[in-house]
Amino acid sequence: MAPKPKPKAKPRIVVIGGGTGLSVMLRGLKEKPLDITAIVTVADDGGSSGILRQELQIPPPGDIRNVLSALADVEPLLEEMLNYRFHNGAGLAGHSLGNLMLAAMTDISGDFVSGIRELSRVLAVRGRVLPAADQAIVLKALMSDGTYVTGESSITKANKRIKRIAIEPPDVEPLEDAVVALQEADAILVGPGSLYTSILPNLLVPRLAQTIEQSDAIKLYVCNVMTQPGETDGYSVGDHLAAVRDHIGHHLFDYVIVNNSEIPPEIQQRYAEQGAKPVKLDLDDVRRDGYKVIADRLVYFHTYLRHDAERLSHHIHQLVEDWMLRKR
Template sequence: MTPKPSGTSQAETPRIVVIGGGTGLSVMLRGLKQKALDITAVVTVADDGGSSGILREELQMPPPGDIRNVITALADAEPLLADMLSYRFNNGTGLAGHSLGNLILAAMTDISGDFVTGIRELSRVLAVRGRVLPAANQAILLKAEMADGSIVVGESSIPKAGVAIKRVFIEPEHVEPLPEAIEAIQQADAILMGPGSLYTSIIPNLLVPKLADAILKSNAVKIFVCNVMTQPGETDNYSVTDHVDAVHAHIGHQLFDYVIVNDGEIPAQVHQMYAEQGSTAVHLDMDEVARRSYQVIADNLVLFRTYLRHDAAKLSNHIYQLVVDWKKRKG
């Protein structure tokens, strides 16, 4: 559980549910776990590529990769242990390509007899600050209808199709969400989505019917953290408005109260590096976002080391202040 400052009771600690998957979510959670927040991460189970895809297929279990990343991000563990969980084998027949953390999660699932219990036990061992829950206790198959009418099957195949995405959908269509995830949403003071792959990490969670319904009915403040850069094959040339409009189109409702965006300058050499990969800065069309009645928080939120990432400390400061202010207004 997240440490509480002196004098802060469990009842007073704001409850936040973070929904998504991928690297962006993990970066943000590393900042949020330093705050006095009761965190529940609800993570996509649509991954079908790499080590996760192999374990999903061979062991008939939900894909562990995004879950493992989130556990590592929230763990109160030595850096060496985090590195060990992320370690990917380069050699070995049947072992090459697997990350150690994925294999540990697979083992915990087998030992406990249940994926959710395996996650809970591994989280306990690693002193995770908060709860990590899969969106459902089974793997979800993600499909996409493309702009040319073709259907692409599989989360890992969708960005490689070379055609713009019209919509994504899941099988089974009426998958049941995890009851603990619904309960966390119902009790939340804030619900947070992004950053991450829009169509393959964020929206798939909202396609779990009862999960989307619970979010819509919630009185929590709902926040969208927009990506800094576009994702090739997924959000090419997208603006901030394109991101929130895609969420709206999939669930039929305007979901968010606040949109957090980067308005900091990205160095020319970084632009060039990403352009070579087919990625550009997400266009900040502030007027269009405001016209849709979203409240916008814009700040210089980027850090560049090897890759461009959100500044976890700055981002978590904005989120924490929003949540605390909202909780005070609610009384």
């Protein structure tokens, strides 16, 4: 009797970022036959995350909790409970239950990384979730007027144009599991998310960008659909890529995935009232800079503009599959 053929190994994809955009995309990617590792920023210092970071001396749990929730294989009610935010109660108001659970699991297991791993097991997370470093990072921004602003939550509130971002301590050690995941990846995906406060803080952790550069994986960048007030005002797709290149010192990506659908005027007006506009697609300039571009209708509107997770994950999976075929 002939032995059964071994099942084909899933392509290993490492996704880097933080914030809502990353979580939305991961909800689509987890439905694809991919081995997912998410490397998540630890620079948040506002709200519930900032309080827990300061009082318990742990990395901020908020972005990690969002990613765990997105990758969890649980009933919708449990996911809603994880994201539930208390509105009343001395000491409880403002905290999300998932943040408190992650803080508790950190205390029970002895460290933040073990806490994430144990909570991932409880939630049946499809993939691995890793912080970029096992300690909190402080962001410091040099503004175009020469002033400095310290703290992730203060940078966008400063309402000034960001010239450069840095992390403190600058020599923070990356999580070794994150470095190994990048070394073993078949595909590396950065974004979507806040350029200066979610994406670049990960890439500025020593050795992470260098490891990406040295990898022979396919490297993808998912650009935001809208500009972010106080962070990327007036930015085009090319401006996002230029900011990464200026901070890292070289090109990092093979492909850029962008939205090319028109956003209805009434939705644009709603966002304009908050200071946000559609990110301009300067297609010719981006291609001239050496990037391959995947452009499609990648958004839908339900209260807020969001990436279409199903359509976006289809493009990503197809690119990864084609890349794997060419490597064989």
